[in-house]
Amino acid sequence: MGLYLLKRLGGLLATLVAASIVIFLALEVLPGDAAEMQLGQNATPAQVLALRTELRLNRPAVERYLVWIGGMARGDFGQSYSYEVPVSGLIEQRLQVTIPLAFLAMALTILLALPAGIFAADHHGRPSDVAVSGLTQLGLAIPNFWLAILLVLLFAVALHLFPSGGFPGWNHGLWPGLRALLLPAVSLAAVQAAILTRITRSAVLEVLGEDFVRTARAKGLSRPATLWRHVLRNALISVVTIMGLQFAYLVAGTIVIENVFYLPGLGRLVFQAIANRDLVVVKNAVLLLAAMVMVINFIVDLLYAVIDPRLRISRP
Amino acid sequence: MTPARASTIPGMSLGRGLRHPSLCIGAVLTLALVVMALLSLVWTPWPPDGIDIPHRLLSPGAHHWLGTDQFGRDVLSMVMAGAQTSLMVGVLAVAIGIGLGVLLGASAAALGGICEEALMRLTDFTFAFPAILTAIMLAAIIGPGTLTVVFAIGIFNVPVFARLTRGAAKAVWARDYILAARAAGKGRFAITIEHVLPNIMAPILVQGTIQFATAILAEAALSYLGLGTMPPQPSWGRMLFEAQTFLFTAPRLAVFPGVAIALAVLGLNLLGDGLRDLADPRLRRRR
């Protein structure tokens, strides 16, 4: 267990460092002069020079990279060019929208997909299974932002049940905040739920075909009892893998969905920062989004070890 | 025991294909997408970029079957022309993915050792980096555009195909006739070309169809955000973005491009699933 954990932790750190290098190269080295790029073509040479000094562009790239990472470790993400505030504060504020949104969407995904997938597998080949499969095909095909627009049309424009966009903040209580996040979360969750339903269904079906399921039945366990006690945990191994990857897509999806609903989250921040050519914000926010994805995948790796005893033993 | 898979997809006969409903529906929808894109190159009811302010925001009718948008452009013509963009992005992104991915995956399987390990770590890394983040960074560097989208989705596709190719190729490498070929003194490269690649075409074709659908979705999302296809080139995602402004006055504008995306993606996914079933009937026999 210790070795497994250590290996995974090492993997996480290595991926994080690699991601930061890629982002740094992509946003600071590849474009050539980041200052000129940020200021656009109408900037005076004096302005460019000033920004160049501020961004330490006259220093070697390695040094700038180390300063960036070192600052991050202290919680200093630099200064936003367009918002003229520290990026750390900006990001912290935006995360209050994005993190609840991502977790709400993931919760909806799991709540929808696990029961639906298990149900479909248990009714394998029957009309209800075919119906679930048809629904998942539909879920896979509908773009999340279009679903968001349709939901707005139905629940905001026609029925006036939910706001069509915007976020009131958490200081008005839990419900107004959740209410603003519910439609975005549903639009994010629909596609992922369709994927996870299919994965769950095939994972359960695969385990149902295993010999130990027959053993369990031969012991006298009923079909439902076998499903709960022996099949589900085994099926969960592949389901959890996909859930980790899905979180990545959810986090990425917030970029689009936050724009549909005008939610002041991290995704919208990245998007606006690009429009404003605010590279300091883009750099940090993209790394943070990537880091969220990687940390989730790390947690998934740990979950494996909890689920599967074969991983707990240090391998020779 | 499963018999060794032949180089063509076994059982892929017209008769069996026709009995497979999802394959049929998928093939018809995909064909419709291709026909629509090709047709729009030579004919659309109206010019897709023909601005006609007096006839703006018309409801569907005899002249404009799907109505007009805020500039009086014919929605049907725009949807038809939008298929071109989707198809082009899909083809290019999948081509990049297959081209580089198969090369990397087949090399990893043939060489093994450190090369293979390095490739796998690299693909792990890319998987943790969603396509949309790549696209955002690219858009920040080279500016928005269809090519940005193609590169972003293409880069994302590379590890998908690299993993698939490596897995499938390793299975082929483990077979007896490869051993025989090696014993006969054939080099790794020759074996890869002669034996490995023909044997892994089926899963790559299936995955290619699925990635095609993903590419269409991604192009739509990026164009919706304004990071992808730029006007006047028609794009379904862009149409949805513009329609959002008129959600209260002309909600229908937000419907047609979305339906087009959904049908195209549905068709490709069904086609991919159908092909997978034909190529690997074991999956269907699961109890």
Place this chain on the structure above:
Amino acid sequence: MALLEVEDLRVTLPTARGPAAALRGVSFSLEAGEALGLVGESGSGKSLTALALLGLLPEGAAVGGHIRFAGRDLLALPERELCRLRGNRIAMIFQEPMTALNPLQTIGRQIAEPLRLHRALSRSAAADEAIRLLGRVGLKPAAGRARAYPHQLSGGQRQRAMIAMALACAPDLLVADEPTTALDVTVARQSLDLMAALAAESGMALLLISHDLGIIAETTRRMLVMYGGQVVESGPTAAVFAALAHPYTRGLFAARPRLDGMPGRLPTIPGSVPDLADLPPGCPFAGRCALAIAACTAAEPPAVDIGPGHQARCIRLDQQPPAGDPVAGGPA
């Protein structure tokens, strides 16, 4: 009254090429405490017979006939009642000890499961009993093995755990389907001896399914030979071994590897098991039988008595080839 009476058991399985008559009128009986052997090639219907006894046939299978166990017709019992019998009064040991255990649960928990289910033991009482059972099948140290996961045990150890699981509720009937196929020879022998000894010790009836004739000879007093979903020969094990009446039985014996036999190629029965979805009329073995005549494919051969309790389904029983030359396809 016999413990188990199977009468005209018929099973039809749905396949891609239409329904397949997988069991076609299988009948036999088993007294309490008796050991019965069941031999045949794969695809002959051996395993299906076993699964039918437990009511665990694949989905979509159609069953006919009767399976009377302790006076009750299992085929007429509702699923709830069957669950009460399975693992309790009828237990089963499967072929693959490597995959027949749940990889995510400890051995102890899996052995305790039928006890909790059928004996309503508390968690700790069931755990104690599981340790006792592990000791009985010779897995030592029993308490340590109970805490182990399947992947920490060898194949033979896992098979012992399977035996412990099957014995947990002291069933009246133990069905063992090729219990030793996946194990190497010495381990197989140990497991088998253990199983037979424990069955005899606790007065269990044993239905032993195997293609290993040596094991059948050692363990059982009576045996059935199955082919094409039918019992083609049945009788006291010694009598069947002595007479080798049915041409198929003879083929099976010839195909057996022998340490003392002639050197050279191992003879095989030519041809393969017939396609059950598309069975020709008459004797199912006719297509592979060197003795087949036109009458063989005209009508299904009836069971013919050849000795006390010894029957074979063949109309060419008078055509005994000289010993040592079983059927065509032997070594030239």
